[in-house]
Amino acid sequence: MATINEKISEEIRAQARKLLEAKEVEAFLGYCQGSLPMTARPFVARTPEDTDKLVWNSFCVLNLANYLPALLKSLEPPRGPRDPAPEGPLPRAAILATGCWSRNIVIQIQENQVDRDRVVICGIASRGMVAQAKVKELFAGREILKVVEEDHKLLVSGKGFSEEINRWSVIRNNCLTCIHPDPVMFDVRIGEEGGQRKSDNRFADVEEIENKSAAQRRQWFEEEFASCIRCYACRNACPLCYCPTCFVDDAKPQWVGKSVDQVDTSIFHILRAYHCAGRCTDCGSCESVCPMGINMRILTKKLTSDVLNLYGSEAGLALDSPLPLTTFKQEDPQDFIITEQPADKGGE
Amino acid sequence: MNVYKFDEPGLAAWINKLLETVPVYCPAAKGEKCGTHPGWKKMTEVMLPGTGGPAGSSVKTFYFPQPEVLSTCSLKKNDDDGLLLKEPAPAAEKQVVFGVRPCDGRSVELNNLPYAEEKLFQQNRERTVLVGFSCSEPASTCFCQATGGSPYGTEGLDILISRQDDDFLVEILTDRGAEMAGEGLTPAPAAEITALEKLRAEATGSNENCDRLKNKDMAALYDAAFWNPLSESCLNCGVCTFLCPTCYCFDIQDEALHGKTRRIRYWDSCMFPLYTLHTTGHNPRGRKVQRVRNRFMHKLKNFPDRFGPLSCVGCGRCVVECPVNIDIREVVTDLLAVE
Amino acid sequence: MEPKKNWEPKIIAFLCTWCSYAGADLAGVSRFQYPPNIRIVKVPCSGRISPNLILNALNNGADGVLVSGCHPGDCHYISGNYFARRRFALFDNLLEFIGIEPGRVNFSWISASEGEQFAEVVKEVTAKVKKLGPATRLVKKINEAA
Structure with missing residues (x-):
């Protein structure tokens, strides 16, 4: 039976193919398989054939929004710094986005780095990403040659060993305390809705x-x-x-x-x-x-x-x-301002 | 030179004797707190490295410490030595780096090619004794043999220790090594030395990749189609260059503060936009793809063309630590496929 | 490092030109005495002061920093100090988080008419920094040995 991530990967490939074939986007920003266990490589699919390489797993740790402003810029027709912007709509790109990545895209839009009309956001509810370092620490001294991912466990094997570990036990610390795993903004949903997560004490x-x-x-x-x-x-x-x-x-x-x-x-x-x-x-x-x-x-x-x-x-x-830092309230706290502190002459 | 044989307690005793006389550094675990050499810690108790795979950080930090002070000067005119450039006294005290893999040892030899006449590098080389440990089981990311090295290689090392069942064969390779080794050690039996030599001969890699790359046309490699997709995911961070044992680029800067100034040398990375930025504001390698291409072309084509060997020892650190999994082994394959 | 005898702290004061700098001016004109430890850098608005400037002052050997702008509601640019207030609050907390002594970096509001308050603030900040001693954190040293 296909795991959750395999199903998501399948949906990603179908969605990317659809968008690229319909020429709705010129590039689809996702992940492809890496060359080592527990790695995934950021990857831009530009043709429908490319989309076969797209994958989704628990090792997609790098925030893809990182590439978005530069990718959109690279899709624009080349022009000099003083040339006017080309007329008509500019080419678009699609991007995968989990909760935090989608929030970063929101920020990029708010900060005028990304044009909302030029992005197709494919939202995925994050199930938490695995910290490679935590797995390696568990197997310190033994080299991990293969990691097979199932829904709730990882099968870690190497020379002379093969062990099963709980996936949640090696999740990254930031994912452990995350309360927004579901994308906050998306055009297409991939996989199931994530819902809200609770964290007793995030901080x-x-x-x-x-x-x-x-x-x-x-x-x-x-x-x-x-x-x-x-x-x-x-x-x-x-x-x-x-x-x-x-x-x-x-x-x-x-x-x-x-x-x-x-x-x-x-x-x-x-x-x-x-x-x-x-x-x-x-x-x-x-x-x-x-x-x-x-x-x-x-x-x-x-x-x-x-x-x-x-x-x-x-x-x-x-x-x-x-x-938060582009706005203010008149009643914002200011007890750190020394002239606003109660007079305490002669004291400490 | 001489080959000695130790059992494990004997080796421990020998190391303990070293610890009493000179500062000895050994690889630190990831995240472990270190001193002036990130990735290496002062050895306080005997720790033998595992069967294979390099330390997290390369030994270049001992050859290119940073910041490396080139000169100092007082900016106060009334000082006796005011406005006079002074060179710091040459560092001479010995240091031992323990648990170095043959790939790292070889990197020192390769770096010595461009730095053959560089004073500070040679000073550091003179005072640093590399105690190597052969890799009986290289890691899956190791590819020293593909770059012309060997998991039992001796290049650049002063002492090489090889495990042999429960015992250790200690080869003294240089005068620096002999000085550290001391006297009164048990020579290894001739048969075991022959066995080790045989192992080494069998494990030695080939220069085939290097020779084939040297025969390729520079312009064809430069114009290859794979650079664009390869560089697309690159973050242009300095992980690969700073972990690489054979990346030796540096930058120089004058720091002036509180009436004093110093000229320092520190690591630079060809991944950084500032690396090639001209004062005019023009940057001949302004785009990411140009920088990525330059890094690999330098290691795999320009350096071999000029100096002979590849500027890569196959330690695999860049492969393991690259945040976006750019794999130099794939780049070599891609380059070899270019006609 | 033991403070030298008769050590006097150097304090960099970033003052907004419309209120706090004018307040300092008034303090001078009105002959209010205050310690001579501060070196004033005039900036257009407290909203101009980035943490880069504050850290740069410490890095270059200042023992303390005073940042001062108009009272909330009085900003010449209507809202510059409101934005600054949020930024300062976060920066102040971050410095405390990494263990910088409270009192090294100080924030205040002083209007153009508060010459006496300016003198008071300078006295208070100077006393605080004196008590803390010479700055040791985030101060770059150029030693001959690396």
Whole structure:
């Protein structure tokens, strides 16, 4: 019997073929099989024949919205920077979108990076993606040569071993606490509706750090980011990072030094996270792609938690609700402003 | 040179003796906290590597530490040495890197080709002793033999340790290695040395891929149709280049702060747009496909044309860690298929 | 690092040109005394101040930072400080999260007529930073050895 993901893959292929054959879209952004166990490769199908390669599984960890602005741009007829925009509708692209990816597309539309009329969103309710690192840790010292996915378990095998593990036990941390697995906006639904998920305490990991002392937090921060090699995979995997020139590449002024230096690395991570404030959907791409196993996602999650606590909103849930940092209320809390604090002269 | 034989306690005792005299680094697990060399930690107790597969990070961090200070200068005119460029004292203290795979050892030899006359690289080479461990069972992502290497290869290493059943054969390959090895060790029986030599001869890869690529027309490879679809998924992050043992590109920058300045060298990546950006604002490799093509063309065509071997040792790190699963083995196949 | 004797903190103050800078001006004209530790950077609006600027100040050796704009409702550009307020709140929390001492980076509202309050705020911030000692976090060092 076909598994859920096999059925979804089948539907994706049929849908992509239909859209491409009808010339409704010029490109279909999805995933194809990777060359290693537990990998999936982002893939753009441009012809109906290409669509046979499309797959869907629990290893599609990279947020496809990351490619969307550039893909749409590449579909436009080439023109110089001062040439007028071509007349008539521009070519369209289709994209697969789970809950968080669709929220990122909403944000890209709100931030004028993506034209809603040019995207066909094929929504898939996410069942949570598997963290490759967690599986590898379970099988530390043994090389995994094959992973077969069933609905609720993974069959992991290698030289001299073959074991079954529970799929949910190796789900990525961001998926474990996700409450929006269902796409918030889509044109075509693929697979079954996902419904709402509950999480007892989504921000438990943030609170754990918040509850530490300042000295402990400092130590945690310095240790966590010490192994960063500044490859910028976290930045480049992020669908929010589309600036033509990133602040790390600015030379005048130079905001952050280039080398592997504790201070420079810290500043890079603080500012990278901060630039995602009120925009991050906790899609987990940054954490999934880090070659050094750094949990930089905790910083953006802290910001998400603050935005929710202070302003009661979350990014990308609906096209008509503005991003938290592009709006304000007159009564926003301001107890951190020193002139607004109760006078406490002579005291601490 | 000499080959010695150890049993496991003997090897542990030998390593413990090393730990007392020099800083010894060994591979760290992913996510483990490290010091100045990400991916490598100071060894505090004896840990022997497994049967195969490379460490998470390459040894190049010991040859191209970053930031590497090239010169310093005080900006205060009234200082005695104000406005005078000074070179830092050459780093001379020995360091041992333990558990290096033959692929990484070979990478040092390959990097030495373009860096043959580079002072700092040679200094670091002089002070770094690589203690290798052969791979009796290479990982599925390893392809050192396809690049001309061998899981029992000795190139670039100072000492190579090979498991033989429950014992270890320790080959001393250089003077640097002999200095670390010390004296009074048990020589290995001749028969076992012959057996190891035989194993090595059988496992040694071929240069066939390299030779075939060298015979291809550069322009034809450059214009191949597969670059576009290949690069489409690339994120242009630096994972592949920073984990690659044979990526040696660097950038130089002057940092000036608090009346002092220093000129530092640090890793650069051809995946970054800034890599080729001109001061005019023009970027000759401004598009992603150009950057991806350049990375592979340099490793698989330009470097062999100029220096002989492929600039790839087949460690498979880029294959394993690439966030979008771009696989250099497939690129080699694609390139070989170009007519 | 032990603070040197007679150590005086350097505090960078980012002041909006319409209110807080004018407030500082008034403090001067009215001869209100305040500690000479602050170095003022005039910006068009508190909405202009990005965390890049604040971190850059610390990175380059400032011991403390003061950011000040118009009171809510008084912004010359109608709403610049409302947007800034959200951003500052999040940034302040993020700095605390990673263990930066509270009081290194300070935010305030000072209007053009509040010369005395300006002097008070500078006194308060200077005292706080003095108590914290020289900044050690996010301060870049150029050592000869790498």
